[in-house]
Structures are given as C-alpha cells and as structure tokens.
C-alpha cells in the first residue's frame with residue numbers, strides 16, 4: 001500500500017493457467033467480468049472523466065436489501081490477484097448472498113496500470129494516494145479524482161463495509177490493513193486476517209512500509225488511501241488486504257476470492 005520503496009513503473013505479469021491468459025489481459029478480464037455481472041444481475045455503470053479514464057461500477061438492483069458492502073480491486077497494476085480473485089468470487093459465491101446484501105464492486109480501478117502490469121497508471125500517478133488531506137501533500141490520481149467526484153454514491157454503497165484488495169510484490173507473507181471506529185481490531189479485522197492466513201504465513205511483527213504490523217494487522221493507520229478515506233467518508237469499517245506477490249499466482253487469486261467471501265459472510269452473520 002505504501003510506495004516509498006516501490007517501483008511504480010516496473011512491469012509484473014504472470015501466466016494464469018486456470019484462466020488461460022496472462023494476468024494483464026484486459027480484454028479477457030473485461031469479457032469475463034461482463035458475463036459474470038450479467039449472470040449475477042448486477043447493474044453495470046461506467047464512471048468516466050473527460051480525459052478518457054474509465055472505472056466500471058457494478059451494483060445490486062434497487063430491490064435488494066441488506067448490508068451495503070463495497071469491494072474494490074486493481075488500484076495497483078502489478079497486483080492482479082485482486083481483480084482476478086473478484087471474478088472468482090463472482091463465479092463461486094452463494095446465490096443467496098446477492099439477494100441478502102447490497103453488493104457493489106469496483107473490479108478494476110487502474111485499467112492502464114493493469115494492462116501494463118505496472119503499479120502506477122499511464123500518467124505515472126499512484127491511484128491509491130491523495131484521497132484525504134495529508135501532510136505529505138499527496139494528490140489524487142486521475143482515478144482518484146473520479147472516485148472523489150462520486151463520494152456521495154460510494155458512501156452509500158460502502159456504508160456497512162469496504163474491502164480493497166491489494167498485493168505486495170515485495171513480500172512472501174500476507175497481511176491486512178484494517179480500519180474500524182474502535183481502539184482495537186474487532187471481528188471484522190480478525191476475520192479477514194485469518195482468511196489470508198489460511199493461504200499464506202502472516203508477516204512477522206515489526207514494520208511494513210513504515211507502518212507497525214502486529215499479528216498480521218496494520219490497524220487504523222490513517223494514510224491518504226482509498227480505504228482510509230472511505231472510513232472518514234462514513235463507512236462502518238474498511239480494509240486493504242495484501243497477498244504476497246512473491247508467492248505463486250494461483251493461491252493469491254484463491255486467497256483474494258476467499259477474503260471477499262469472508263468479508264460478505266461476516267456482514268451477513270448476526271452478532
């Protein structure tokens with residue numbers, strides 16, 4: 001999530017044996033996304049600006065009730081297991097979840113980065129920074145400006161929870177950034193962390209990108225990211241999951257789908 005030691009321009013592409021294409025195949029990704037959105041009865045709209053930036057938004061139909069949950073992926077183009085994991089989730093999640101929860105998806109925020117296998121977008125901007133006022137003076141990318149322009153809508157869609165799925169190409173181990181209106185990580189944070197840990201050993205206690213990590217969690221670290229902004233924007237809880245980019249791609253995709261499932265199941269489980 002943090003960028004200080006990361007190369008925004010280096011390309012990372014993996015072959016996807018199960019999907020039969022490369023991890024940066026935007027055409028294959030888009031075709032499958034469209035088919036799954038239709039199968040699930042999701043409304044598909046495109047957020048766009050005048051410079052050609054486009055972000056797909058999928059959401060439940062107006063009759064669906066239940067918790068409002070927003071899942072986002074593909075902020076960073078060298079982290080493809082999030083978007084591909086989202087397709088896996090849409091393909092395999094129980095049908096009744098789509099009737100019991102108001103599910104919305106930003107399946108691929110940084111299209112140009114994804115197609116190039118590069119962290120940053122085509123303009124060299126970091127799409128997960130600058131959402132909030134910050135002491136570093138980080139400003140939003142084109143994608144960030146577009147999402148900020150739809151703040152009220154996103155606030156509604158993610159009112160009961162926001163999950164943003166990332167990867168860390170420098171790591172062998174998994175971890176989670178989580179945000180709650182609480183002093184300690186609650187069941188929401190622990191559920192996502194434990195879901196990640198079913199696939200990967202968790203990062204040891206210490207620091208990651210200058211943030212303190214304990215028990216696989218970086219908790220309430222207020223940076224200028226999308227997930228930090230969405231909490232400030234009224235979401236009940238938000239998280240940014242990190243699968244390890246130094247591990248094989250297949251379990252990374254499986255882990256992302258599993259964490260999305262854990263996120264929805266947690267919101268649907270009575271406390």
Ligand code: NI
Pocket residue numbers: 001075076079166167
């Ligand atoms: Ni990232």
